[in-house]
Amino acid sequence: MIWIIKFFNALPKVDSEIVIQESEKIGAIEDLGPLLEPDPIGYSFNTPGWYLIGSLLLMGILYASYRWMKKYRSNAYRRDAIKAVNELNNSQDSDDAGSQLSALMIILKNAALKAYGRNAVASLHGNSWLIFLESKSKNTHFSQYESMISRSIYENHAPDKSELNELRNLSIKWIKTHA
Numbered sequence: 001m002i003w004i005i006k007f008f009n010a011l012p013k014v015d016s017e018i019v020i021q022e023s024e025k026i027g028a029i030e031d032l033g034p035l036l037e038p039d040p041i042g043y044s045f046n047t048p049g050w051y052l053i054g055s056l057l058l059m060g061i062l063y064a065s066y067r068w069m070k071k072y073r074s075n076a077y078r079r080d081a082i083k084a085v086n087e088l089n090n091s092q093d094s095d096d097a098g099s100q101l102s103a104l105m106i107i108l109k110n111a112a113l114k115a116y117g118r119n120a121v122a123s124l125h126g127n128s129w130l131i132f133l134e135s136k137s138k139n140t141h142f143s144q145y146e147s148m149i150s151r152s153i154y155e156n157h158a159p160d161k162s163e164l165n166e167l168r169n170l171s172i173k174w175i176k177t178h179a
Helices: 002-010 016-030 048-074 076-090 097-116 126-135 143-155 161-177
Strands: none
Touching: 048 076, 076 097, 076 161, 097 126, 097 143, 097 161, 126 143, 143 161
């Protein structure tokens, strides 16, 4: 018990006047009334920042549309070439296989002319033409069909239907993927 008395005596003495003054201050604050809150800030798009963001967004959409349209138009020759190859595929006759192969080579040549220009493509023929096709796209091995193409064009030997279909599919792949 003595230690409890010593503990309370060791505490600093509190002046009773300070306690009374503090309680009067608290009472004075309560007499002020309720807190007045400001009106909420209105949400409006009439600020200049929104016009700037809207303008930038609109310019971005217009630029992306322009780039897409430009790319779409520049690839029109690809769509036309694929359509022509598919039309060859639909008109498959066994007697007509040699002329289909010739038409397929013409379609490829036209697509290459539009993509790479006359100076780079027009003089190519035979093996150099097939190597050129292989160099412009990955995994298009036209060289393996060199003997079939030369026999068909120069010797009037009708190509095998399965090889012609493989070459047709390879041609479509080249048209879609050449750089």
